[in-house]
Amino acid sequence: MSGLFTSLTNASSALNAAQYGLDITGQNIANMNTEGYARRAVTLVEVPAPDGKSGGTVDIGGVQALRDGLLEGRLRTELGAQGQQGSIANALGVVETALGSTGSSLDASLSAFFNSWGQLSADPTSVVARSSVLAQGSQLASTFNALSARFDGAGQNADAEVRSGVTQINALAGQIATLNASIGGATGAEAQALQDKENTALKTLAGLANITVMTRADGGADVTIGNGRALVVGANQYALGLSSTPPSGYAAITTTGGVDITSEMTSGSVGGVLRVRDTLLPDYKSQLDQIAFTVAQQVNTAHQAGYDLNGAAGQAFFTPIAAAAGAAAAISVNPTVAGDVDLVAASGTGTTGDNSNAKTLFDLQNARVVNGTATFVNAWSQLVYKVGSDTATAQTGETTAQDVVTAVQQLRDSISGVSLDQEATNMLMYQRAYQANAKYFNTVNSTLDTLMAMAGN
Amino acid sequence: MRVTFNTVRDGLGNIQSAQEQYAETQWQVSSGLRVRVPSDDPLSAQRAIQDQAQVSGIDAYSQIGDSASARLSSLDSTLGDIVTRLTQALTAAHSAQGTAVSQTTRDAAASTLLAARDAIAGDINTTFNGAYLFSGSNASVEPYSNGSGSWVYQGDANPVTVSVDPNRTVTIGVDGQSVLKGSDATDVLTTLDNLATAAQAGDEAGVAAGVDALNRAFSRATTAQTRVGLDENTLADGTDHLSTLRMAATTQLSNDQDANLADAITKMNQAQIAYQSALGAVSTASKTSLLDYLR
Numbered sequence: 246m247s248g249l250f251t252s253l254t255n256a257s258s259a260l261n262a263a264q265y266g267l268d269i270t271g272q273n274i275a276n277m278n279t280e281g282y283a284r285r286a287v288t289l290v291e292v293p294a295p296d297g298k299s300g301g302t303v304d305i306g307g308v309q310a311l312r313d314g315l316l317e318g319r320l321r322t323e324l325g326a327q328g329q330q331g332s333i334a335n336a337l338g339v340v341e342t343a344l345g346s347t348g349s350s351l352d353a354s355l356s357a358f359f360n361s362w363g364q365l366s367a368d369p370t371s372v373v374a375r376s377s378v379l380a381q382g383s384q385l386a387s388t389f390n391a392l393s394a395r396f397d398g399a400g401q402n403a404d405a406e407v408r409s410g411v412t413q414i415n416a417l418a419g420q421i422a423t424l425n426a427s428i429g430g431a432t433g434a435e436a437q438a439l440q441d442k443e444n445t446a447l448k449t450l451a452g453l454a455n456i457t458v459m460t461r462a463d464g465g466a467d468v469t470i471g472n473g474r475a476l477v478v479g480a481n482q483y484a485l486g487l488s489s490t491p492p493s494g495y496a497a498i499t500t501t502g503g504v505d506i507t508s509e510m511t512s513g514s515v516g517g518v519l520r521v522r523d524t525l526l527p528d529y530k531s532q533l534d535q536i537a538f539t540v541a542q543q544v545n546t547a548h549q550a551g552y553d554l555n556g557a558a559g560q561a562f563f564t565p566i567a568a569a570a571g572a573a574a575a576i577s578v579n580p581t582v583a584g585d586v587d588l589v590a591a592s593g594t595g596t597t598g599d600n601s602n603a604k605t606l607f608d609l610q611n612a613r614v615v616n617g618t619a620t621f622v623n624a625w626s627q628l629v630y631k632v633g634s635d636t637a638t639a640q641t642g643e644t645t646a647q648d649v650v651t652a653v654q655q656l657r658d659s660i661s662g663v664s665l666d667q668e669a670t671n672m673l674m675y676q677r678a679y680q681a682n683a684k685y686f687n688t689v690n691s692t693l694d695t696l697m698a699m700a701g702n
Numbered sequence: 703m704r705v706t707f708n709t710v711r712d713g714l715g716n717i718q719s720a721q722e723q724y725a726e727t728q729w730q731v732s733s734g735l736r737v738r739v740p741s742d743d744p745l746s747a748q749r750a751i752q753d754q755a756q757v758s759g760i761d762a763y764s765q766i767g768d769s770a771s772a773r774l775s776s777l778d779s780t781l782g783d784i785v786t787r788l789t790q791a792l793t794a795a796h797s798a799q800g801t802a803v804s805q806t807t808r809d810a811a812a813s814t815l816l817a818a819r820d821a822i823a824g825d826i827n828t829t830f831n832g833a834y835l836f837s838g839s840n841a842s843v844e845p846y847s848n849g850s851g852s853w854v855y856q857g858d859a860n861p862v863t864v865s866v867d868p869n870r871t872v873t874i875g876v877d878g879q880s881v882l883k884g885s886d887a888t889d890v891l892t893t894l895d896n897l898a899t900a901a902q903a904g905d906e907a908g909v910a911a912g913v914d915a916l917n918r919a920f921s922r923a924t925t926a927q928t929r930v931g932l933d934e935n936t937l938a939d940g941t942d943h944l945s946t947l948r949m950a951a952t953t954q955l956s957n958d959q960d961a962n963l964a965d966a967i968t969k970m971n972q973a974q975i976a977y978q979s980a981l982g983a984v985s986t987a988s989k990t991s992l993l994d995y996l997r
Contacts, residue, residue, distance in 0.1 A: 341739045347747065347959060348754045356755050360762035367769035367864050370833045370841055598833055598841020598875055600862055622755040630748035633740025640741060662706030669992040
């Protein structure tokens, strides 16, 4: 009698195991599209008969979340590279659009301005030609002003992204610290679910900044940022700070202790926008300023060497600018000259019909005066090339990083991903196991009924 | 390797990539341009700016040439008229030479000479768009005036030139004194005044001296007109040269920024097929599962 009851118990245990297997299969299928979910695998363990003679059964050994720490780490690294290149490409994509198209941007304004001096040289006393010089000079200054403002705007956008990125980093770090606390007190399925969430948060964080993750003994994670600055240690978060720095007002990123770690942020989307904000845009702006400064300087020098229609020495055509920095934003036609067409100094001798100074200014467009090596248009084309080249490099880098991320993701999924075909197979396997065990249960039960009937007789 | 199919990540990524290529080639075909933003081809974008500046520079020279051409035409016709007037004056002066010439003839010759003087004075003070053509660079001042009873040149000796291409210049403002006076002691207007007086008075020596001076003035005027003619030829040559340069620059600009339409259309068709294939592949793959076979 005791043997048949044991058999019933064994069958019940086997039914439980098959049902659990079905549950886990269901969980896997349900989460096949859940970000960060690692496939669960049921471990079944054999339970031998206590007396060593009657039949044994099966028990649930546990459920394992299938993860590869190395691949998860590699994925975070590549996500950082992808985030950096992607944010650079996005930011520069806006910048290069702001440069304007060929023939309708600064190149066109430069050509129109200097060519207006050519027109004036053909008719040096013409009021129309003089007005045209002033109008084109004003247009050129406006183009410089607008481009400078667009670069400033791009810098401010990048700064806003830095601030937003740091806010996200802090939010994620807080989330990870909370999860660490929860993981420490959790076991089994709950701990695994928390680790899935933490992995997702770590991946998002890696896309934002260069972090290093150290797995804790309890399955949680400690995180450092930049050059090993603590961000999360156990349940403690060390939030990053933001402080506006003069004169730009751009944000510097600081640790909880107040150390400026802006220069340490080299990867992730925050690292990317920092590179755009602090390195690339200032470089572009500096080149634009240099062109504007040289235009103002050279035109003023030539204009002041000439004579206006009244025979007086020419005044500065553009309002004098002291230094190259900020020249593109500051350049404007001297209001005194702008208010009187007679003050345009076309003459090189003081006589009204002389056009030698207008010719000098017309020819200035072909002089290699920007840094002593390039004409104005050449210098502008070099800047356009630099922006285009940097953007193309970032776009290529993003594509490459995306390919690497996809490859690593596929490797990671080969271990952690859910295969619907595999789950279908498992489902069938557990279903069949359940059916067989149920049949076995019925058989034992029927045997017991027979035995009971015999006892009743 | 164990393969798991992630429809969202793998499939959508491929669809987007194919769609992006399709959109790009479609833009090239519809716009006719190959470079939309500098990052499409930084080097071509850089060259296109320089090509465009080259075209603008050539157009500027062309516009200067157009303006210079009108001035040169005016100079040419004015100098032609001066030559005509000098010829008439010479004829009149010759008619007054000789002892047998009647006073009536002498008076008529004197009248013709004074009329020629007035005509030449008018010619030499010709303006173009309000600027005097024969004042040298002093274009706002009348070249010759006779306010105090004698003819005075008020311009300067600096001719005004303009560049009609990078290596060619033409003169658009002439030193009037070099035409009417040259190295003579008096200008031709004064000469005509004196000649009229001499012709009327029967001053044979005075008429002879005046005829000599008129011949020299005639020579100077025809030389000046020849120079203007040469400048007009220079301008015509320059215009042809600029046309050639412009064509070369626009061809280069087109090479740098325009799409090869045949190539772009081919690529667009390829991209369209790739896009359709990606859509088909994802929809097919997402339909296939072991679950379909488990009944």
